[in-house]
Amino acid sequence: MPNETVKLAQVYKSFGELEVLKGIDLTVNSGETVVMLGSSGSGKSTLLRCINFMETPTAGHIYLHGDRVGAEKSGKIYYRESELCKLRSKIGMVFQHFNLFPHMTVLQNVMEGQITVLKRGKSESIQKAQAQLERVGLLDKADEYPSRLSGGQKQRVAIARALAMDPEVMLFDEVTSALDPELVGEVLKTMRQLAEDGMTMVIVTHELGFAYHVANRVLFLDDGVILEQGVPHDILKHPKTQRMREFLEGHSLFKLPE
Amino acid sequence: MNTDWLAAAKARCASMQHNWDFATIIQNWPVLMVGLKGTVWIFLVTVVIGLSTGLIVGICRYAKNRWIRWPATALVEIFRNTPVLVQIIWFYYAFPILTGIDVNPFLAAVLGISLNTMAFSAEIYRAGIQSIEPGQWEAGKAIGMTYSQTMRRIILPVALRRILPALTNRGIEVFKMSTLASVVAYVETLSKAKLIADLNYNPIEAYTAVAILFFVVLYPIVQLTYVLERTLRKSDA
Numbered sequence: 001m002p003n004e005t006v007k008l009a010q011v012y013k014s015f016g017e018l019e020v021l022k023g024i025d026l027t028v029n030s031g032e033t034v035v036m037l038g039s040s041g042s043g044k045s046t047l048l049r050c051i052n053f054m055e056t057p058t059a060g061h062i063y064l065h066g067d068r069v070g071a072e073k074s075g076k077i078y079y080r081e082s083e084l085c086k087l088r089s090k091i092g093m094v095f096q097h098f099n100l101f102p103h104m105t106v107l108q109n110v111m112e113g114q115i116t117v118l119k120r121g122k123s124e125s126i127q128k129a130q131a132q133l134e135r136v137g138l139l140d141k142a143d144e145y146p147s148r149l150s151g152g153q154k155q156r157v158a159i160a161r162a163l164a165m166d167p168e169v170m171l172f173d174e175v176t177s178a179l180d181p182e183l184v185g186e187v188l189k190t191m192r193q194l195a196e197d198g199m200t201m202v203i204v205t206h207e208l209g210f211a212y213h214v215a216n217r218v219l220f221l222d223d224g225v226i227l228e229q230g231v232p233h234d235i236l237k238h239p240k241t242q243r244m245r246e247f248l249e250g251h252s253l254f255k256l257p258e
Numbered sequence: 259m260n261t262d263w264l265a266a267a268k269a270r271c272a273s274m275q276h277n278w279d280f281a282t283i284i285q286n287w288p289v290l291m292v293g294l295k296g297t298v299w300i301f302l303v304t305v306v307i308g309l310s311t312g313l314i315v316g317i318c319r320y321a322k323n324r325w326i327r328w329p330a331t332a333l334v335e336i337f338r339n340t341p342v343l344v345q346i347i348w349f350y351y352a353f354p355i356l357t358g359i360d361v362n363p364f365l366a367a368v369l370g371i372s373l374n375t376m377a378f379s380a381e382i383y384r385a386g387i388q389s390i391e392p393g394q395w396e397a398g399k400a401i402g403m404t405y406s407q408t409m410r411r412i413i414l415p416v417a418l419r420r421i422l423p424a425l426t427n428r429g430i431e432v433f434k435m436s437t438l439a440s441v442v443a444y445v446e447t448l449s450k451a452k453l454i455a456d457l458n459y460n461p462i463e464a465y466t467a468v469a470i471l472f473f474v475v476l477y478p479i480v481q482l483t484y485v486l487e488r489t490l491r492k493s494d495a
Contacts, residue, residue, distance in 0.1 A: 054396060081404060089402025099397035103415045113401035116411055158397075165401055 003030040004066065005169050005200045006051055011060035013046055020046045022224035024060070028169065028202055033195040035203045035211040035232075038221035039247060044204045047221065048171050051202065052091040053084045064090065064168070089117045092162030092170040096178050098154040100146040100161070106133065107142040110161045118165065125164075132160040136190050152183030156190055163194075170194065172203040208251055212236050220244050282458040283467045293450030294471060297436045300446060303368055305432045308375025309425065315376055316383025317409065330380070337377035343438050346370035350442040367439030375432050382424045386417035419490045426483045430476055437468075447471060 006028040013021040020043045028034050038044040049055045051062065053069070056079060062069045069087055070077040101109050110129035114120040120128070133139045136156040146154055155175055162170060172191065176184045188207060192214050195201060205211065211218050211232055218235040220228040222243050228235055239245045283290070318330035337345070350366035353359065361369075390413050398408030418425075440449035447468055455464035 052400065054399065085402045085404050087402075088400055091400075093400040095393060095396065095400075097391075097393050099391075099393035101394070101397065101412055101416075103419065112411065113403070116407050117402040161401065 004028070005030045005032075005064070006202070007063040007066075008047075008051070009061045009063070011047070011050055011057045011062065013043075013050055013055060014058045020224055021050070021057070024224075024226060026219070026226065028200060030200050031198045032216045033199075033201045033203065033214055034217050034219065035205060035215035036219045036221055037205075037208070037211065037247070039250075042221040043224045044221045045173055048173055048202060048204050051169075051171060052088050052093055053079065054088075054093070085117070089113070089165055090168050092165060092167035094155070094158050094162055094170070094172050094175045096174040098146075098151070098158045098178075100154055100157055102146055105143050105145055106138065106149070106157050109146065109157060110164045113161065113165050128164050129160070132163045133157070135163065135193075136160045137186075150183060151179045152186045155179065155187045159187075159190055159194075169200040169202065172201065172205065174204055174206070176205065176207060206251070208236060208248070220247070222247075276462060278463065279460065280463050280467070282460050283454065283463050286454045286458070289450050289454060290447065290467065290471065293445060293447035294475075296439075296444065296446035296450075297433075300364065300367060300371070300436045300439055300444065301433045304371040304375060304436070305429055307368070307372040308432060309379050309428070311372070311376040312379030313383050315380035316387065319380055319384045320387050333373075334377045334380050337373045338381070342370050342374045342435055343441060345374060346438055346442055363439065363442040363444035366442050367436075367444050371432060371435050371438070374435070375428060378431075379425065379428050382421050382428065383417070386421035386424075387413055389420055390417055422483070422487055422490065426480065426487075430480065433476060434472065 004027050006026075008024050008026040011021055011024040011026075012019070022043075024047055026034075026047075036044040036047065046055055050057050053062075061077070064087060069083065070079045072078075100106075101112065104112060107126070107129050110132055111122075111125040114125040114128060115122065130139060130142065133142055136159055138153060138156055138160065141149060141153060141157070146157065149157065158175075159170075175191075176187050179187065184207070188210050191201070191203070192210070195214050203211075203215070213232075215232050217229060218232050219226050220235065220239075220241075220243075222241075227241055228239065228244050235244075236248065239248060315330045315333055318326045319334065321327045321330075346367050346369075349361055349369045350363065353366075354361050387409075394412050394416070395408055398412045403411070436446055437448040439446055440452070443449065451464040451468045455461040458464070
């Protein structure tokens with residue numbers, strides 16, 4: 001029986017009047033790579049951000065390794081900051097715009113969470129940071145400041161920064177969308193390597209090729225619900241719904257002829 | 259014709275000319291230095307109190323909780339919109355009568371100048387904090403940092419680099435504001451210069467000396483801060 005890492009049960013999220021998530025049920029098993037597709041406004045980023053409580057769900061429950069996040073008191077769920085910080089330290093997240101700390105070197109960026117949050121010692125943090133930088137192929141940039149790196153390198157440092165926390169699951173929020181086309185490949189390659197290493201990952205992306213080749217499961221979100229899901233080949237080659245067909249056609253309008 | 263014009267100009271100048279004589283200033287140099295010591299002392303006290311309380315108030319001005327934000331806003335508005343000179347005089351003459359607490363000239367001047375500096379620097383800090391991209395907060399949050407950890411480790415270090423020129427300006431302003439303490443007879447450069455001027459009938463030299471003294475002290479310090487800014491910029495994007 002697969003070990004479930006993250007479970008979402010009937011998750012709703014509204015921003016004021018606007019309901020973005022309308023009852024999401026999702027289980028991500030250990031070692032699984034789940035890719036979420038959907039047009040902008042479909043709720044895929046919000047869903048991802050609910051998993052580590054960058055956004056607090058309006059209703060519903062989220063479980064990490066079977067433990068429910070938050071305490072329920074008379075029907076309402078309360079979240080303590082300390083609990084959420086602990087949760088976030090176990091869930092890695094990589095952003096579209098990298099968000100590296102500009103006043104720290106690459107190495108310090110990867111050490112920061114280990115020292116401030118995990119209270120690891122300095123030498124252990126350096127070792128871990130170096131190991132993760134090696135993993136993303138940027139150990140030689142350890143002493144550079146982020147402003148001296150290319151977009152693709154910045155994003156790989158951001159991945160190393162998240163990995164250094166020994167996360168139980170990694171969340172990727174359109175991590176190649178802000179990159180020049182020729183830099184997309186190096187980041188996708190790093191992510192593919194992670195998937196092959198058995199990292200549990202939830203990925204929001206527009207890279208259909210990556211979804212096809214790397215994902216174990218693809219979800220298609222539309223208007224706040226999971227409209228379709230399944231293995232990549234079924235989902236991407238034989239979509240069941242009209243919405244999904246339109247979405248895929250929009251993405252392949254200008255494909256090179258075979 | 260040409261020489262006529264020149265002679266006339268010379269004559270006009272002579273009628274307004276002042277015979278500069280700094281001899282009495284040089285004689286009284288130790289007195290001025292006692293004053294400068296007073297200036298430097300009150301500057302150090304007010305700049306430290308003003309900029310550190312300003313940091314706290316600035317952070318509170320940024321808080322989401324209105325019970326923290328509103329009192330901070332009130333403090334800023336009160337002390338930003340009243341003249342420092344009036345504050346110093348008020349703390350010296352009015353405050354003791356209203357509260358029964360005795361206030362000496364030094365304390366009155368420190369209160370007035372520090373609170374004013376607090377109010378202005380709080381706005382500088384707040385603007386600096388607000389200038390940081392929301393993504394930096396998210397990145398701190400995502401690795402499990404608390405609000406205060408993110409503020410201390412990520413937001414403030416970058417914000418402080420950005421607002422350093424504005425804070426330097428504030429510091430220069432505080433140094434010059436110290437002369438206002440002379441109004442409650444605190445011993446600093448201006449009050450000593452006035453003493454020298456009254457005793458030697460040389461107000462022009464005495465006050466000129468004060469202006470030069472301030473310039474000579476401040477100018478090198480300002481140059482140093484430029485160097486500091488450049489050094490810090492190297493590491494920042």
